[in-house]
Each structure stands twice: as C-alpha cells, then as structure tokens.
Amino acid sequence: MEGFNLPEKMSRPELFDFEGISMVPYFTDNWENVQKFQARPDDILIATYPKAGTTWVSYILDLLYFGNMEPERQTSVPIYLRVPFLEMTIPELPTGVELADKLPTTPRLIKTHLPVQLVPKSFWEQNCRVVYVARNAKDNVVSYYHFERMNIIQPEPGDWNTYLQTFMSGKNVFGPWYDHVCGFWEKKQTYSNIHYMLFEDMVEDTGREVERLCSFLGLSTSAEERERITQGAHFDAMKQNKMTNYSTLPIMDLKISPFMRKGKVGDWKNHFTVAQNEQFDEHYKRRMKNTTLRLRTEI
Numbered sequence: 001m002e003g004f005n006l007p008e009k010m011s012r013p014e015l016f017d018f019e020g021i022s023m024v025p026y027f028t029d030n031w032e033n034v035q036k037f038q039a040r041p042d043d044i045l046i047a048t049y050p051k052a053g054t055t056w057v058s059y060i061l062d063l064l065y066f067g068n069m070e071p072e073r074q075t076s077v078p079i080y081l082r083v084p085f086l087e088m089t090i091p092e093l094p095t096g097v098e099l100a101d102k103l104p105t106t107p108r109l110i111k112t113h114l115p116v117q118l119v120p121k122s123f124w125e126q127n128c129r130v131v132y133v134a135r136n137a138k139d140n141v142v143s144y145y146h147f148e149r150m151n152i153i154q155p156e157p158g159d160w161n162t163y164l165q166t167f168m169s170g171k172n173v174f175g176p177w178y179d180h181v182c183g184f185w186e187k188k189q190t191y192s193n194i195h196y197m198l199f200e201d202m203v204e205d206t207g208r209e210v211e212r213l214c215s216f217l218g219l220s221t222s223a224e225e226r227e228r229i230t231q232g233a234h235f236d237a238m239k240q241n242k243m244t245n246y247s248t249l250p251i252m253d254l255k256i257s258p259f260m261r262k263g264k265v266g267d268w269k270n271h272f273t274v275a276q277n278e279q280f281d282e283h284y285k286r287r288m289k290n291t292t293l294r295l296r297t298e299i
C-alpha cells in the first residue's frame, strides 16, 4: 500500500466542543472504538500536541525497532501506516483503530494527539510505555498555523494574528496547548512509564536524545546503530523521504506549506511582532504559573 486516495468532496470542518475540548469530527467520529481500544502491554504510545515533533520521534522509533526489516518496507510504507493515528477517521479510509488493530509488527507504535484525560484507559491499565514530546509554545503555534493553512481536515486558521489569539484561547483542534503539555507532565508524577521529551533537546543533540530514548525502552543499540538512525531521521533526510514527508497523503497541500517546513527552534521570531510577543508572554505566565515544566524558546 503506497498511500491513500481521498473521497472526492472533502471540505474544511468546523470546530465543536467535545468533552470540553475543541475538536473536529475527523478525530471524534469513531469515538466509541477509540475509547474501547484494547492496548497490549508492549504497545508504545507516542503522544503529542500537534506539531511538537510527532513524526520525527515516530520515525526514530520505527527505525529503532524495524529499521532492519526488508528494504521494501522502507520505500513503500508511509509513516502514517507504520504508526497509526489512533483517533483519525476520514470517510472511506481505514480508521486509525483499524490500522492499529491490523499492524503486523510488534511492538505496535501508535500515535495520539488526545489530551491525557481522553487517552483510552487500556493504555494505562496495560502499563504501556508512553513517549510524550513537547515543543515550546511559540514555535508550536507557528508550526500549527502553517499546518492548518495546508491541511483540509483542519479548520480555516484565518490570518496569523487571528490564529495566535485562537491558540491562546485554546479553541483550536485538540484544545489548549497549555493543558496538554502540563497534563502529561503531571501524569508522569504518578505513572512512571512516560518518557517526556522536548523538541528543543532533540534539535540540540539528537544523538543524546536517541540514547536516552533507548535507555527508557530498554534497548541496547551500538553507537554506530544510533548514529545511523540519527542521520536517517535528520530533517533533510526526512524532507527528501516520500515515506516521511507526507507527499503521499492528499489531505495536505504541500505547495501551500511543506510538512517538513523548517524544523528549527526560534522560527517564532520571524512571525511574532513585538506587541504579540509581549501579549503572549504575559498570557503564558498566567496560564503556566502552576507548573514546574520549563521549555526553551531558543537554544
């Protein structure tokens, strides 16, 4: 299977309130099956707020576990089929749950953007490993803005300033960034099988982060193996790779904005005005005053 063909008429969805979170039907229409999803103890859940580096970490995990499988897999199975997006449901396409249920590989790598309180219970009951990735809010909102511009299953973002206000209010798909990153951070206090990664650390020293990831997963890999994986998952390599750059998924118009856009820390400086930055900082301080989580907006 090389990718998906989409139903002919797809239109941008409207946001609605779902369990207190702004959502679109593409992530809620299969809710009953998502909630009763049966996780297995060796499943690995990759949980993120959208645009935090999900695909990067997914691909690293895929290479760690399955990088030595037949070469054909590397050139013919896109990342969204190797690592199903659990809550995704697009008419006429297999749902994320169906794809996860049919995964031929062990462990199953499963992606979700659900906030911690909506993650299907069985992942916790089975004590599954959870790899969470957070990215600083300023780069995250910039990346999300460009993603919404090019992706037809997301609502229309409006102009940059409008989108920034929406993000601060938390009325965007998958709800407030603030609660998402803090929710998993708090969960880590009581559930030890979460590895909490930061996008900025990954950019700063990918090799070090791959090593930490391996140690969490209990994988013994050689330095050469880790180096090969770090290089294979480098931004430039993933941008060229049809299996990771989303060029096979027609819901995205890569001419508007590429999926592999910049991959940097600090691109927010090219978007925020001085006034927007002051307003954002003020709001951020209030919103994040009760957490010990610290994220870097530059490295």
Ligand code: A3P
Residues within 6 Å of the ligand: 048, 049, 050, 051, 052, 053, 054, 055, 056, 139, 142, 143, 144, 146, 233, 234, 235, 236, 238, 259, 260, 261, 262, 263, 264, 267
């Ligand atoms: P930008 O839009 O800032 O470029 P997700 O996979 O969660 O949707 O996140 C996508 C973001 O991660 C995009 O950010 C993308 O460029 C960045 N990204 C993906 N792979 C990367 C890599 N190998 N190195 C650095 N950034 C990467």
